[in-house]
Every structure is written in structure tokens, then in C-alpha cells.
Amino acid sequence: MIAHSVFFYIFSLIAIVSAVMVTVSKNTVHSVFFLILDFISISCLFIMIGAEFLGMIMLIVYVGAVAVLFLFVVMMLNVAEQKGQWFSSRWDGGTHIPVGLLVSLIIFFELIIVIGGWKYKPDLLNSLSLSISTEVTNTKSIGNVLYTDYILLFQISGMILLVAMIGAIVLTYRERTGVKRQSYIKQISRERNEGVNLVDAEKNKGVKIDA
Amino acid sequence: MDSYFSILFTEVYKILFLLVPVLVSVAMIVWLDRRVWAFVQKRRGPNVVGPFGLFQSLADALKYIFKEIIIPASSNKLVFVLAPVVTMTLALISWAVIPFGEDFVLADINVGILYLFAVSSLGVYGIIMGGWASNSKYPFLGAIRSAAQMVSYEVSIGVIIINVLLCVGSLNLSDIVMAQENLWFVIPLFPMFVIFFISALAETNRPPFDLPEAEAELVAGYQTEYSGMMYAMFWLGEYANILLMCAMGAVLFLGGWLSPIDIFPFNAIPGPFWLIFKILFLFILFALVKATVPRYRYDQLMKLGWKIFLPFSLFYVVLTSSFLLYFDLLPGK
Structure with a gap:
């Protein structure tokens, strides 16, 4: 082809x-x-x-x-602010260098493992016990495996993601005071006698509201 | 190699056969939208160019073509030009999987509904790119609003699709239509249909959820800096997306190309016409909503998406699956 x-x-x-x-x-x-x-x-x-x-x-x-x-x-x-920070040749104490080195070392070893694994590829292909049939669509075959044999792992990874999400929300949550929130129930259940207050105003004296 | 080219030729021919009608109907649908809108508001709407003003959109298109394209000096030129192209392309490629009849579909792929969902989730990029590349405040705000809105409502659309898939047992759009032979999904899944319709309004930035281009606040949102043909491409893409959402609703809930009742005068009408009727019906609903409902506030929009639609459609997934399990109706057994 x-x-x-x-x-x-x-x-x-x-x-x-x-x-x-x-x-x-x-x-x-x-x-x-x-x-x-x-x-x-x-x-x-x-x-x-x-x-x-x-x-x-x-x-x-x-x-x-x-x-x-x-x-x-x-x-x-x-972005304009970052340019001074990340792309300048100015030495800023090099706090990010050790972390960067660590990450790149890990990636380097991972690459070695991946390329080393190439050697075992023929054995792997021969010992392939998975029966790939063209009859079943791969959506179905993934579902068949994911929700039966690997259901535990699937659920655990879901839980981990959920926990991570909750963690992120807790970390960034800040309670703000003095914010006016709209409450539909309050608005709808408001009645005439609560909202309107009839006052007999005395002449030349005026009225004090919310006293 | 010769057969390869002949396959290529027939495919291109088929694609043209699909795309040209889609583009023409997009132009017509803009006219219909404006007419319905005017009708509700007791105006006349576009009625001058051609019979009933039918050629108004063509006249508009001609105007756009001859207008000068202005590219702002401080914009990111490449991304700025690419944005309307992306919007337009994404709006058109999704039509490939819409089945117009039995074996009357350009690409009958196994994961059709996922393809539709994926392409519609890519639609955000045209808008973000346009808003960001304009390098201007209003377009950027509009783009951010639009992206947040589209991502939020996609979640509930995804869950709604799961509801339908539970009843079908296949991701293929033709299978989804064939599963509705006896009963359209709009009847058992009516709440989901309503939520799908409202989410589709939000997904396509239609009123009452047209906050990305709320003219009172953001001029024209992400398209503020666009002019001429590039603006027209955004506009065409938007309407093509609206039509696509209507087609999706018709396929998922209204039985696609199937006739409502299988007796003589109805089943004599060929399938594609039924699909077109259903798309038009949904589109007129879209237009009526545009004409009658005032615009939402942004926090209300987000609240509706995340706190009402998402929990409710998740609950409905549980309900549907338990119902199917209890009555032993699960497909694919």
C-alpha cells in the first residue's frame, strides 16, 4: 500500500x-x-x-x-514579563537548574529503557497471546477488557484523578466575604408585604427608612 | 496507482456532492433565521433581493468578497489568518459522517459519534486563535468566554451522548438511527433531548448564550477585528456548526432519516428529505429561541452548565442504565 x-x-x-x-x-x-x-x-x-x-x-x-x-x-x-525571566542570559541564582537536570536525567534513562526494549520486540511479537480479531470493533474489545479484567485498576485511576481534582480545588479555594450572591429561592419567595412598606409621612418631618 | 487515482476521484466527487449543498443551505439558513426572527418581532426581514428575499445571503456574500480584508498591524498575522480557516474547515469536515439515508453516507466509520464529538470539541480553537491573534482586549475576552463556555457544555453533551449510546450499543451513526426504528429516543430520553438542545445553543454560541459576541459588552467578541471574507468565513462556520448540531440532534433523538410512521404517504418520501425536515424543524426552534429569550448572564450560564445540566444528565445515565439492566433491554447481547 x-x-x-x-x-x-x-x-x-x-x-x-x-x-x-x-x-x-x-x-x-x-x-x-x-x-x-x-x-x-x-x-x-x-x-x-x-x-x-x-x-x-x-x-x-x-x-x-x-x-x-x-x-x-x-x-x-x-509573556512580555516572562521574556526577561526565562530567556535572558542574566544569571538568576540558577534555582531551576537542578530540577531541570533531574527531569532531563529521568527522561534520558527512560529513553534508554525504551530503546533497550526494542531488542525484545521479536520475542514479544512471537509470544503474542492476544487474539486480535477483525470481527469485533476495537471499541468493543477495549470495553471487554477494561470493564472486566482491569476494572480495579480503572476504578483506582478514577479515584486518583478525583482526589487530585479535589486537592487542586482545596488548594486554590479562598472564601470571599462581602460578596452578594443571587438566591433564586429568596427572589421568588419574596412577597409584597416584605418588599413594600407603607409609611405615613408627617409634614415637614420626613421619614426614616431602615431605622 | 491507476485505481488509487480513480478512488481519489470518486471520493472528491462525493465530497463535492456533499459540501456544495451544505454551503448553499448554510446561506439559505441564514436567510431563514433572519426571516423567522423578523416574523416573531413583527418585522418583514430581508425581502428585497430575489423572491421573498431568498438571495439576500448571496448578496451579502458578494459584498463580503469585495470588501477589503484588514489585518491589524499588531496582530499575529499567521494565526489571525488561520483562525477563520480552522473554524470553517472544522464546521465542514464533520458533515462527512452524518448519515442521510441507509448507505447514503460519505464515511460510515465505527466511531462516528466520537468523531462528531471530537471535531466539535476542536471548534474552540478557531475562536481562541482568532481572539488571541487579534491582540486586542475585546476579542481576547470574547475568546476566553467562548472557550470556557464551549468546554463546559461539551461535558454535558458528552454525558447525553452516553445516554443514547447505552440504548444503542454502538458508536456508529447509522446504527444509532436504525436502533430508533420502533421508538425515537426523543420519547424515552425526552429530558436529555431538552438538555441537548439547550447545550447545543450554548455550544454554538447562539442566543441566549451568545456571550462571546455580546455586542453590549464586547463589541463583536472574537470577530471584532475581522473584516471582509475572513469575517464571512467565521460566520459561515458558525452557521454550518448550528446546522450540524441540528443534524446531530435529529440523528441522536429524532430518528435521523426514518419517517415518523411507517405507512404509505410517509414512507414514500425518501430518507434524506426526512432528515432535512428534522434539521429544519430543529433550526426553526433555534431561531425562535433567538427571537424570544433574553441573553443570560455569564455566571448564570456557568451555573446552568456545571451545577444543573451535568449532575442531572449524570443522574439520567444511572437511571437509563439501571432501567435497561432491570428490564434486560441492554443492546448487544
Whole structure:
């Protein structure tokens, strides 16, 4: 299939180039746009190997939700202010250098493991006990495995996400005082005799309200 | 290689056969929208160009084409130009999976409904890109509002789709329609249909949820800096999205191409016409809502999405699945 491999190379090229551009481009918003392009081309690759469900979920979750939040955060940051901070040659005490080194070391070792794992690929392919049938759509086969054999892991990961979400809300929550809130029940249940107060005003004296 | 090109040729032919009617109907639907709107407000609406003013949209399009495109000096030029293109493209590519009849669909993919959902969730980007690239206050505020709104309402639309999928057992849009042969889902899932309709209004930035382009507060929201053909593309994309939401509602709840009752004068009308009738019906509802309901406040909009629609549709998922389980009606057994 010539057409298939042509499309494969086009999408992989876009994926790699945009992944590089995420780190290279100086404008953070452009970085996020390249990240989105990367996600989209990866999901195209997923669809090309027949994992259509994964590809679509990739689009919905990563592009439709996660990247939008990224974009929000990045747009809210004052980019002009950052330029002085991150891109200047001025030495600012180097507090971020150790963390950066640690992260890059971890990524380096992970890459070694991934490339080392390549050696075992033929064994893995031979010992493939999974029966891939073209009869069942992959949405169904994922559901069959996810909700039976791996239900515990699935539920635990859901719980972890929930806890993380609650944690984020608790961390950023601040109670504001003196805020007027609209209460529909209060508004609707308001009666005439509560809202209107008839007062006989005396001549030349006036009336004091809310006394 | 020869067969490859012939396949390519037929596909392009099919795509044109789908897209040209969609674009023409988008133009017509703008006219219909304005006429319905005027009718409710006891005005005449566009009635000068052509019979009943039918060619008003074409005249407008002509005007847009000949207007100068102004790109603000301080804008991010590439993203600025790309934004309307993205909006327009995303609005059009989703039509590929809408089934107009049995075996009358451009791409009959297994995950059709997920595809629709994914593409509609991508629609945010056209707006954010336009608002950000304009490098101006009002467009940016409009874009942020719009993105927050669309992401919020997508969540409830997703849960509503789960409700429908529970009754179908397939993600394929043709299967979804065929599952409604005996009973349209609008009857058992009526509350979900109402919520879907309201969420679709919010998703497409239609009144009463048109806060991203609330002219009293934000001039024209994210499209403030756009002019000429680029503005027209935003506008076309928006209406194509509205039509798409109507088509989605028709497929999910109103039985797609199926006729309401399977007796002679009704089932003689071919399927595509039924789908078009249903889309038009939903669109007229959209237009009536636009004409009658005042605009929401932003906090009310968010409250409605997260605190009312999301819990209610989640509750309905539990209700639907327990009902199906209890009466042993689960599909795919």
C-alpha cells in the first residue's frame, strides 16, 4: 500500500517536526499550538493502525480539553514579563537548574529503557497471546477488557484523578466575604408585604427608612 | 496507482456532492433565521433581493468578497489568518459522517459519534486563535468566554451522548438511527433531548448564550477585528456548526432519516428529505429561541452548565442504565 505509507510518513513528519517546534519556538502560545498539532497527528497515526477509538479519545481528551486548559494558562501569563525571566542570559541564582537536570536525567534513562526494549520486540511479537480479531470493533474489545479484567485498576485511576481534582480545588479555594450572591429561592419567595412598606409621612418631618 | 487515482476521484466527487449543498443551505439558513426572527418581532426581514428575499445571503456574500480584508498591524498575522480557516474547515469536515439515508453516507466509520464529538470539541480553537491573534482586549475576552463556555457544555453533551449510546450499543451513526426504528429516543430520553438542545445553543454560541459576541459588552467578541471574507468565513462556520448540531440532534433523538410512521404517504418520501425536515424543524426552534429569550448572564450560564445540566444528565445515565439492566433491554447481547 503506497498510499498508506505516504500518509504514515506525512503524519509522522508533522508529529516530529511539531514536537520539536514545541520546545524550540519562543512564543509560548505558539508552543501550545504546535503541541495541539502534535496531538492531532498522533491521533491520525492511531487511526491509521486501526485503533480508531484511541485516536478519537486522544482528540477529545487531549486536544479538546487538556490543550484548551494549557492555552488558557499560557495566555493568562504575561509573556512580555516572562521574556526577561526565562530567556535572558542574566544569571538568576540558577534555582531551576537542578530540577531541570533531574527531569532531563529521568527522561534520558527512560529513553534508554525504551530503546533497550526494542531488542525484545521479536520475542514479544512471537509470544503474542492476544487474539486480535477483525470481527469485533476495537471499541468493543477495549470495553471487554477494561470493564472486566482491569476494572480495579480503572476504578483506582478514577479515584486518583478525583482526589487530585479535589486537592487542586482545596488548594486554590479562598472564601470571599462581602460578596452578594443571587438566591433564586429568596427572589421568588419574596412577597409584597416584605418588599413594600407603607409609611405615613408627617409634614415637614420626613421619614426614616431602615431605622 | 491507476485505481488509487480513480478512488481519489470518486471520493472528491462525493465530497463535492456533499459540501456544495451544505454551503448553499448554510446561506439559505441564514436567510431563514433572519426571516423567522423578523416574523416573531413583527418585522418583514430581508425581502428585497430575489423572491421573498431568498438571495439576500448571496448578496451579502458578494459584498463580503469585495470588501477589503484588514489585518491589524499588531496582530499575529499567521494565526489571525488561520483562525477563520480552522473554524470553517472544522464546521465542514464533520458533515462527512452524518448519515442521510441507509448507505447514503460519505464515511460510515465505527466511531462516528466520537468523531462528531471530537471535531466539535476542536471548534474552540478557531475562536481562541482568532481572539488571541487579534491582540486586542475585546476579542481576547470574547475568546476566553467562548472557550470556557464551549468546554463546559461539551461535558454535558458528552454525558447525553452516553445516554443514547447505552440504548444503542454502538458508536456508529447509522446504527444509532436504525436502533430508533420502533421508538425515537426523543420519547424515552425526552429530558436529555431538552438538555441537548439547550447545550447545543450554548455550544454554538447562539442566543441566549451568545456571550462571546455580546455586542453590549464586547463589541463583536472574537470577530471584532475581522473584516471582509475572513469575517464571512467565521460566520459561515458558525452557521454550518448550528446546522450540524441540528443534524446531530435529529440523528441522536429524532430518528435521523426514518419517517415518523411507517405507512404509505410517509414512507414514500425518501430518507434524506426526512432528515432535512428534522434539521429544519430543529433550526426553526433555534431561531425562535433567538427571537424570544433574553441573553443570560455569564455566571448564570456557568451555573446552568456545571451545577444543573451535568449532575442531572449524570443522574439520567444511572437511571437509563439501571432501567435497561432491570428490564434486560441492554443492546448487544
